[in-house]
Amino acid sequence: xxxxxxxxxxxxxxxxxLILASGILGLSGRLLVEISRIEDVGAVTTKSIGLKPxxxxxxxxxxxxxxxxxxxxxxxxxxxxxxxxxxxxxxxFGSPLIASFYGYSIEEIAETARIIASHPSVSxxxxxxxxxxxxxxxxxxxxxxxxxxxxxxxxxxVGKPLFVKLSPNTHLIVxxxxxxxxxxxxxxxxxxxxxxxxxxxxxxxxxxxxVYGGLSGPxxxxxxxxxxxxxxxxxxxxxxxxxxxSSYLDVVEFILAGASAVxxxxxxxxxxxxxxxxxxxxxxxxxxxxxVRSVEEIVGLSHR
Amino acid sequence: MWRRLSVYPIDEEFLEKHRRRVxxxxxxxDECIDTVSLYVPDRLSIDSTPGQFLMVWIPGVDExxxxxxxxxxxxxxxxxxxxxxxxxxxxxxxxxxxxxxxGPLGRGFTVRKGRSLIVGGGIGVAPLRYLVYRLLDIDAxxxxxxxxxxxxxxIFVEEMERLSSGxxxxxxxxxxxxxxxxxxxxxxxxxxxxxxxxxxxxVCGPEALIRKILLLCVEWGxxxxxSIEGYMKCGMGICGSCVRGVxxxxxxxxxxxxxxxxxxxxxxxxxxxxxxxMEPLI
Numbered sequence: 001x002x003x004x005x006x007x008x009x010x011x012x013x014x015x016x017x018l019i020l021a022s023g024i025l026g027l028s029g030r031l032l033v034e035i036s037r038i039e040d041v042g043a044v045t046t047k048s049i050g051l052k053p054x055x056x057x058x059x060x061x062x063x064x065x066x067x068x069x070x071x072x073x074x075x076x077x078x079x080x081x082x083x084x085x086x087x088x089x090x091x092x093f094g095s096p097l098i099a100s101f102y103g104y105s106i107e108e109i110a111e112t113a114r115i116i117a118s119h120p121s122v123s124x125x126x127x128x129x130x131x132x133x134x135x136x137x138x139x140x141x142x143x144x145x146x147x148x149x150x151x152x153x154x155x156x157x158v159g160k161p162l163f164v165k166l167s168p169n170t171h172l173i174v175x176x177x178x179x180x181x182x183x184x185x186x187x188x189x190x191x192x193x194x195x196x197x198x199x200x201x202x203x204x205x206x207x208x209x210x211v212y213g214g215l216s217g218p219x220x221x222x223x224x225x226x227x228x229x230x231x232x233x234x235x236x237x238x239x240x241x242x243x244x245x246s247s248y249l250d251v252v253e254f255i256l257a258g259a260s261a262v263x264x265x266x267x268x269x270x271x272x273x274x275x276x277x278x279x280x281x282x283x284x285x286x287x288x289x290x291x292v293r294s295v296e297e298i299v300g301l302s303h304r
Numbered sequence: 305m306w307r308r309l310s311v312y313p314i315d316e317e318f319l320e321k322h323r324r325r326v327x328x329x330x331x332x333x334d335e336c337i338d339t340v341s342l343y344v345p346d347r348l349s350i351d352s353t354p355g356q357f358l359m360v361w362i363p364g365v366d367e368x369x370x371x372x373x374x375x376x377x378x379x380x381x382x383x384x385x386x387x388x389x390x391x392x393x394x395x396x397x398x399x400x401x402x403x404x405x406x407g408p409l410g411r412g413f414t415v416r417k418g419r420s421l422i423v424g425g426g427i428g429v430a431p432l433r434y435l436v437y438r439l440l441d442i443d444a445x446x447x448x449x450x451x452x453x454x455x456x457x458x459i460f461v462e463e464m465e466r467l468s469s470g471x472x473x474x475x476x477x478x479x480x481x482x483x484x485x486x487x488x489x490x491x492x493x494x495x496x497x498x499x500x501x502x503x504x505x506x507v508c509g510p511e512a513l514i515r516k517i518l519l520l521c522v523e524w525g526x527x528x529x530x531s532i533e534g535y536m537k538c539g540m541g542i543c544g545s546c547v548r549g550v551x552x553x554x555x556x557x558x559x560x561x562x563x564x565x566x567x568x569x570x571x572x573x574x575x576x577x578x579x580x581x582m583e584p585l586i
Contacts, residue, residue, distance in 0.1 A: 025544035025552075027580040034550045047544065047580075055578035056545075059359075059367035062538045064322035073543060078580040086582075202326035203363050203402065269542040270318060 003287040005280060007042070007295050009261050010161040010186035010238050012096045012123055014042035016280050017255065017295050021242055021265035022100035022126060022165065022189075023047055023073070025273075029083075029090030035273060037094030040280035042261060044093070046083070048100040048128040051112045053079035057133075057210040063198035068217030068244065069266050070196045072133045072210035075102065080115045087121045096123035098163065104136045106146070110153040117158040124160050127151070127185075130167030130192035132214040138195075142170040144179035151183035161186040163240060168220075168227055169195045177231045189240040189263065190227045194220055217266040220244040225257050232258025232300050246270075248282020255295060256302040321348065322540060324361055324404035330379065332399055335459040339427065340395050341373060341383040348408065349380035354435035355412030355531050355559040358382060359539045361404030362397075366390035369536045369554070371431035371508070372408060380405075383430040383459070409539055410558050413529050418503030419445045423494045423517055425509025426452060431531050432508055433460050440471045447497065449476045451490025451509070455483035491516050502526055511585050515572025518565050528562040535576055545580065 005016040019042050025031055026047040036044045056076025063070045077083070080101075087097075099122045103109035113125055127150065129141030140146045147164060154162055164180040166173055168191040177188050193214025198207040224243025231239055241259030245251055246267045254262045267275050283295075292298055331343040349358070352375050360382060361367040368390050374381035386395035397403065413431075415438045422439075424432040429450050439446050448468075452458045461477055461484075468475040476493045477485035486493055491513055498505070498520060507517045507530040514530045521528035534546025534553030541555030549568030551557060556564075565571050570582075577583045 024542050025547065027544040027576070028547040028550070031544065031547050031550045053579040053581055056537070058365075059537060060324070060361055061367075061543070062540070063324075064319060064540075066319055071538070071543075073537060076537070076545060076579055082581050200324065200326060200363075200404070203404075205363060207324065209366075266542065269538075269540045270315070272541075 003284045003293065005284055005295055007260055009240070010124065010163070012043065012161060014261060015095060016040050016042040017261040018042045018251070018276050018279055019098070019240060019261055019263040020044040021263035022128065024265045024268055026100070027077070029086040032097065033090045033093055036097065038273065038276055040276040041095050043096040043098055043123070045098040045126060045263065046100050047077055048075055048102045048131065049077050049080055049083050049112070049116060050075065050102050051080055051108055053077065053082065060207050060209060063207045063213065065198070065219070068215050068219035069269070070198050070208065070213040070215050071193070072208040072213035074210055075131055075134050075137070080112055084116070084119050087119050090121070093121055097121050098124045098126050100126040100128050100165070102128040102131065102137055106150050106153055109150045110157050113154040114157040117160050122160065124163060125154070125158060126163040126165050126189055127154065128165050128192070130165050132167065132169055132193055132195035133210050133212045138167055138169065141167040141176065142172060144172060144175045147176050148179040148183040151180050151185045155184040163187040163189050165189040165192050166227070167192050168223055173227055174230050174234050177235045181235045181237045185237060187238045187240060188231060188235065189242055190231055191224045191243050194223060216244065218244045218246055221246070221250060225253055228254055228259050229257040229302070232303060248279045248286060251279050251283050252286055255298055256300070258300040258303065260299050321409065322406050324406055326402055326404045329397055329399050329401050329403065332397065335383060337456050338395065339383060339385045339459050341381050342394070342397060343374070343379050343381040344403065344405065345378055346380040346405065347378060349375045350378060352380070352408035353412030354415065354438050355431050356408040356410050357558060358405045358407035359409065359536070360394065362390055362393050363402065363404065365393050367404070369539065371531065371558070373430040373433050375434060383427070383433070385427040406539060410554055411556065413506055413531070413559050414504070415439060415442065416504070417442055417444045419501065420447065421494065421498065421502040421505045422446065422448045423490050423505065423507045423509070423513070424450045425490045425513045426457070428509030428531070429460055430508070432506065433463070435506060436464070436467065436472065440467070443471075446472050447474045447502070448472065449478070449490050449493045449497070451478040451480070451493070451513070454479050454481045458484055489513070495520055498524060498526070504528070506530070511572040518562060518571060521562055522566065529559050530565060531559045532557060532571065533575070534558070535578055545576065548575065
């Protein structure tokens, strides 16, 4: 393996551009630490944490389709206080920890950000304003002016890098991205899941208890790729590409579209956590074959 | 079909297991005052391992993990005690009522020949019943110890007594109030016979029981496996809600060996609830 996969992302140094996406295994501090120490993992993201604990929805919370998953977890999380205690006992991270968080109002978002960012293990924040199945969250993420307000409030409170995770469930995604950037966001994560539902034909009823869920996996990839491409055209700050990455070629495509790093989620259900290794190898071999010396050289290359 | 189209990673086996199969209950058996076994026809469960579980969807109510308590001849059975809303509703189901199932999921017990001690408490005996049959199939020497609170809550007792007149070597039963069998717990009996020497100890039941047997097996240097619970949502190892220690109960378990159980530290002491907050078990 010749090519060094290290990237710089909004001031964070990542060993590889491969990140564990939010919502995937990110509830246990110990498990996050374990994953962060795998050598091909660039960074890990927590499940979205709110000010107060939340149980999420009753099951069924997931539907598996031939081309992706629809989940309606309902943002279960133990709340900031418990989560920070969990981080205290988790040990030291082997790669940067990005803490995903949410709030139902601008004030709550800012307060949650301030509390989470105070923890020494947290390297950066990711504001989730795009969960498609919890009301009060996604409404913020489709309004550029609200996102701008949230970002500037958080940036006043917090010195650490702030990413905003964008919703694909709006034709205004570029406007939201631009608003976030202008308000001081350090990076963008594109995208969250696409709002979707699943119906059981035998019972003639929706499958998920929350009815609506978010579509992830291969079906999401071309949409997510388009979002990254569009945003890269208009916005300067770095992008974490996210949505249906399943192979190293998907990783390459996201980078060519303009992503500086790529987050992995659903693929872990199918290939396990060691998929990071497979994708890092593939990416490295690709770069070598192309005669490229760093990931940065091909970020956004498809636009040129 | 999608797989042939190339990079799509959702292979047919995974998809088949996780797509909910809505099916009608074929048979219902009342095991005791608050516990029933429900049987449905299912092709995929033919190849299941004892200790594996199904995600059982009670439409309009919930979807819960239940260990397989029987699988043979194209039928799969689960045994459920009515404790919460979902389990009570399931206990009211009659033949013809419809449920959805996913599975078989997770890692089950290691089924191998030798002197095996099976220790179960309460509804934890469900997967052990299936294990007994599979161990007898391969002519293992099987010793069974079941414990219940009282006579009214005993399950599979007649079945085990019947088996013990055949290939099953010993069957012991304890009730805490002494209304049936030995007065005491499954642990009391297991701890006295464990010194006879076993190649493997299998446990399922309250975590306090699992913890005590675990420590006993560590002390005696006997291999041991236990089936444990976690708060499950996705059932496929991505959401993280059932993680204990650094292991996913739904994917890496629900059966874990002695070393992994010791590594978790929390067995019998605490477990995550729905929000992910750690809740004490004692």
